[in-house]
Amino acid sequence: MIDGNSIAYRAFFALPLLNNDKGVYTNAVYGFTTMLLKVIEEEKPTHMLVAFDAGKTTFRHKTFQEYKGGRQKTPPELSEQFQLIRELLDAFRIKRYEIENYEADDIIGTLAKQVSSHEDWEVKIYSGDKDLLQLVSPKVTVALTRKGISNVDTYDEQFVNEKYGLTPSQIIDMKGLMGDPSDNIPGVPGVGEKTAIKLLKEFGSVEKVLESIDAVSGKKLKENLTENKEKALMSKELATIFCDVPVSIPKEELLFEGYDEKKIVPLFKELDFQSLLDRFGTVEEELEEVTEKLDFTIADKISSDMLTDHSALVVEVLDDNYHEADILGLAIVNETGRYFISTELALASDAFKAWAKNKEAKKAIFDAKRAVVALGWKGIELEGINFDLLIASYILDPSAASHEVADIANRKGKRVVSSDEAIYGKGAKRKIPAIEVLAEHLVKKANTVYTLRQEVREELTANHLKELFYDLEMPLSIILGKMEMTGVKVDVEQLKLMGEDLGNQLKNLEKEIHQLAGVEFNINSPKQLGEVLFEKLNLPVIKKTKTGASTSAEVLEKLADKHEIIPSILHYRQLGKLNSTYIEGLLKVVHSDTNKIHTMFNQALTQTGRLSSTEPNLQNIPIRLEEGRKIRKAFVPSNPDWIMFAADYSQIELRVLAHIANDKNLIEAFNKGMDIHTRTAMDVFHVEAQAVTDLMRRHAKAVNFGIVYGISDYGLSQSLGITRKEAGTFIEKYLESFPGVRDYMEDIVQEARENGYVTTLLNRRRFLPEITSRNFNLRSFAERTAMNTPIQGTAADIIKKAMVNISERIAQDGLEAKLLLQVHDELIFEAPKHELEKLKVIVPEVMESAVELKVPIKVEYAYGSSWYDAK
CATH class of the missing domain: 3.30.420.10 (Ribonuclease H-like superfamily/Ribonuclease H)
Structure with missing residues (x-):
């Protein structure tokens, strides 16, 4: 029998911090595994059990509330490894057990007492805790780890006597007198191990010592014993392993028939235990x-x-x-x-x-x-x-x-x-x-x-992922398949005309840029552009690369006010990308028979649960530039007397944040139907609504959306063009105004550290092994991800739920309307014009009721003869 918690602790502190390629800490698991293999090889046990503590509170806390109170909190780097150790034991096919209100010692003591009564049984206990020596008997030995975990001393009755001059049962009395700082058992002040052993050799037990205080030599020792009688008796009680735990495990459940290499090898690979994998060199061929x-x-x-x-x-x-x-x-x-x-x-x-x-x-x-x-x-x-x-x-x-x-x-x-x-x-x-x-x-x-x-x-x-699988993702996969086959009709001639228009704009821009530069050159060549900007026009070099001065978009944006050529170059690049990626790119993927684009939705790709689309990516058509938005004009209904209908969630992520963070100020703002960015500006700048300027609202909007992505003062300073100090002050004021958000950000990171993952409202999980990484960048990314995933992931779940529900409703109501696309928080349909009034009612109704939040979910819709007009 193995004291799981004790051996895990010993392994953790005996070995340097190790982690696999995903950043998951593995040193305790590794140490535990090496000990397990050694035990199996040397002892060749017929039955095995690993016992764990079930929780922090046990029946001993009723006797002494401060029991184990002085212990430092388990390092998160260790606590996250306990689940891996449990998985390891399952792979080894070793029974593990824990029971509320009792410690591993109590389970081991109870079972040792039960099984050692059988004539043909011998019990060996592995632990790092001397307390278990009290269980030693003719049939029970205890292997105590020495330094680290690889070396152990095996105690039988004779060795206990040689080591301490006591019987195993007197180990409890020794602990009662001397106490145990590791468990916060007080004992008698001034009594250490030597004094306790001396007293027990003379008197036999704690009770006998207390009855014979007058016969004890030493004035100070007498005083301490007299004044701490109750403490001594209580300490003995706390140190006594309870051997009558209500547990009865049939011995056939403890049978150890050897480990399952097929399960161990993948686990060792996942944990990067290469040296241990070498022991199973033939397993892969056998599996093949x-x-x-x-x-x-x-x-x-x-x-x-x-x-x-x-x-x-x-x-x-x-x-x-x-x-x-x-x-x-x-x-x-x-x-x-x-x-x-x-x-x-x-x-x-x-x-x-x-x-x-x-x-x-x-x-x-x-x-x-x-x-x-x-x-x-x-x-x-x-x-x-x-x-x-x-x-x-x-x-x-x-x-x-x-x-x-x-x-x-x-x-x-x-x-x-x-x-x-x-x-x-x-x-x-x-x-x-x-x-x-x-x-x-x-x-x-x-x-x-x-x-x-x-x-x-x-x-x-x-x-707890059954509902997510059966009620959401499974039906959604069929819906997405039907959407892909339906496709979206494209007006090819209109796309070609847009391409011609963009081509003309690019030619005019090229002439303008050449005039401003005073020389003709290839605008698409970074080398030639760099020579014009930094050598001919003497603009400052912002960033250097291996091939020379950088002409990236980031650099050009910083130079925008230095010369009038820069805005023209930026515009030229934007239009060039629109033409090549979206006009020419979309024309290539229009199906020759259907005149439709049949994009493919990736359902099993993003870690947040969001859908993405490829071949082509219709979620990425740029809408900041009017020329980009116009591309949506080419997406039209498949029938001439039909319309396009678009509905999108209003500020869904901020509404989810208000719900999850349970922030009363955010909840109040949404419940009153206020503009959330204005409300944020009011709270942060301490002004009334009428005093909120456009700049204040822009700053508030940036932090509102940035906060759910764990935005830093640096990130906010870059997006708003303000100093890092100003951005830091702004974030601090925001968190003071919305304390629930601050609490959420702190709590969710802690939760991620403890569990190794975070969840959405619909229980979707995202694992974050890097949350305990010693690498600052990896850890910081994981912390930001922990804050964002429940928000972004829940928003993704909500629109997926809406897609399932709206598809059912359309079928139920016998409508011809078809769901065509999902673009982040927006759903796009096509429908006969006579179904428009019905859609105006059912689409917002279904989308807004997909889940219930503490704030209202709002949906805005528009419609027209093209996707562009439906915005």
Whole structure:
């Protein structure tokens, strides 16, 4: 039996701080692991248990409130490692146990008493705490760590007597007399270990010493014993291990049958325990061997018994842009077998099409959205999806580097499928392998989904992520797939005209810049531009790079008032980017048959839960420049008598901040419908609403939005063009005005340190291992992220919830309106004009009721003949 807390503490303080590549501290885990391996190898135990303290308060605190009161708080670098130690023990298949109101010692004492009564049992206890020596008996020995944790002294009754001249039961009396500073047990003042041992050898116990004070030699010692009788008795009581804890663990649960290398190896890899991994040098080959043999059938026809109500399905599309890309093949795994189905066979099979469309035929899948879209383009509807391994993996660990099937399996300790790169190659070398290799790969993917689905579901439930998965992300993936297939109609001719207009503006700007420079040059060449600005026009050099003076946008903005050429160059660059990235870029991705753009939404990418879009990124069309905003004119309804309808949340992140921070001033402002930036300026500058100037409001707006990103005085000074001191004062005044926000910022960082993650209102997690990093930059970034993620992540969750709810409402009301795009806090629809009045009612109603906050959620909408007009 192992005293978990004691050994973890010893390991932590014995070893220098270690951390893995994610910044997670691992020294206590490493020390604990080496001790565990040594115990297993040397003792070859048949049964094992690790006991932990369940909490800070125990039954002993009723006797003495200050029990353990002098202890320093557990370093956060250690406390975050206890969960890893628990995971480690699970991988080792060693029983661990803790119980409220009792200490690990009490659990160990109780079980030692229970099991040592069996004739054939011997018990060995590992700890760093001398208190456990009181448990030594003919059947129980105690191994106490010496310096560090690798060396131990094993105490039996004889060794206890040799060391102290006492019996094991007298260890309690010794503690009663001398006390124990580490547990804040007072003992008798002036009595140390030597005096306590001497008294016990003479009198036998604390009680006998107190009964025989007159026979004790030494005036001062007599006085101390006389004055501290109650303390001595109480101290003995506190030091006594309670051996009747209400715990009864069947001994078969304590059975140790060896550790599971398949689970340990991935954990050691994650923790960067390379030296320990070397002990398991053959495990990877063994794991590979296990996976090489998998029976499956390459189907030559699709029969009904292949299509059951609970199957795993993989639809393989290799291209990143999966719209109308070739489907390489499909795999189905269920209780009847494992099958590879060629694309041609699936597309020609009425049985497969009917099964795919059948909502009652439940399908576990990897990347539901991709499968829905890929099959949808081939005319096959895919319904009945009740599990998506990609989305589940993303929700469980959004910071994971990859959510590919092979990587998910490896993280679960199951090396059962090769990576796509290993099968297909990458880049220019990517190719489709022979049918047998492809079939086996897809079947292994589907088999992984099938075998992992229950374990992953249980993990979602255990981490309180079940509702987020089933009620939000799963239905959303299908909605996003339908949005992608619907696409957004583009007026190609209008886009081309915009391109021509931008081209003319660029030519005029080029002439103007050349005239101002007094020389013709390539404006897009940093070298030539640098020569003109810094050599010919003698403008000051702000920043140097390896190739010469920098001409970055940041540098040019600082030079804007030094010469009239600079604003023209900045404008030239902006228009050039608009033309190349957005006009020419959008024209390239307009679908030739539909005249639509079918963007792809990334649901499993950002750590905050926000959606992003690619191919093309429609969330990024610039709107600060009028020329950028005009690009939205080209996005039109798919039918001539329809309209575009846009609805967006008003200041949603600040409303979420008011709710989470529970700041009464922010809540009051939103509840009264005040302009929040004006209210902030009033509070910070101590003026009435009418006295708030445009500059005051601009400053207030910058800090309002910056505060949720953990903005620093430096960051605010840069965005407002003020000194760092002024910015620092402004932030301080803001936090004085909104004390709830200050408390939130402090509390959430502390919470992140304790838990290793933060959550949104809908329980989405973001792990922040760098929060305890000794690297200031990493730690500061993690602290800012801890402040921001609950705000930004909750805002993302709210609009996702709104998308699910509005899609249900549109279907319920039988409307033709279609949800086309999500752009941050905005939803864009197209609808027949006759549905406009209905949309004006239901869209704000559904969006505003997506979640309930302590402040009202407000939605603003607009509509028109294009996306531009709907703003």
